[in-house]
Ligand SMILES: [Mg+2]
C-alpha cells in the first residue's frame with residue numbers, strides 16, 4: 063500500500079474514465095468513516111485506539127462502494143495527535159489504522175494510501191517530545207493531501223477531500239482540491255464544536271452516502 067508499491071498506475075483501482083486522468087477521494091478518519099468512542103463509565107470521548115473500537119458510521123460502506131464503482135481511488139488523511147499528547151501509543155494508532163484498512167478491504171474497498179499526522183504543537187505530560195513539532199502535515203495544513211496526491215499520482219483538480227470538520231475543508235482548499243463536508247449538527251455531541259458549513263466546502267451532506275452521491279454527480 064506504500065508509495066514504493068505504486069508502480070503501475072494502470073493496474074490500480076480508480077481506473078481513469080478519461081485517458082490519463084486518475085481521480086481520487088481523500089478521507090478523514092474520525093467522525094467521517096468511523097465513530098468516536100464513548101466511555102460511559104468515565105464520561106469521556108476519545109477516538110478509536112483499538113481495532114475492537116472501530117464502528118463505521120451510517121452510509122460509509124455504501125458510500126465508499128459508490129465512489130469505488132465511479133472510478134475514484136481512495137486514500138485516508140488523518141490527524142492522530144494522541145501519541146504526542148501521551149494519551150495512547152503510536153503503535154496503538156498504527157494497529158487501529160491497519161485494522162481499519164483490513165476491515166474496508168473485507169468489504170471490497172481498497173485504501174491505496176494512508177497518511178497520518180501524529181504531531182502536535184503543545185507539549186503534554188507523558189507525551190512523546192519527538193512528536194511536538196509545528197509540522198506541515200497536521201490538518202488544516204495541506205501536507206498530508208500533498209503526500210496523497212504525489213503517492214497516488216493524482217492531480218489536485220481531480221481530487222476531493224471529505225471530512226467532518228472545518229480543518230478537513232481548510233486543508234483541502236489549501237491543497238487546491240475540492241472539498242466535501244459530512245455535517246449533521248444533530249448527529250453527535252461533538253458536531254456542534256467542529257465548525258460547520260461556514261468553512262465553505264464545495265459541497266456538503268448529512269451523511270457520507272449523501273456526500274458520495276453528490277461527488278459522483280459533480281464530476
Ligand atoms: Mg474528523
Ligand SMILES: [Zn+2]
Pocket residue numbers: 178179180181197198199200
Ligand atoms: Zn504532522
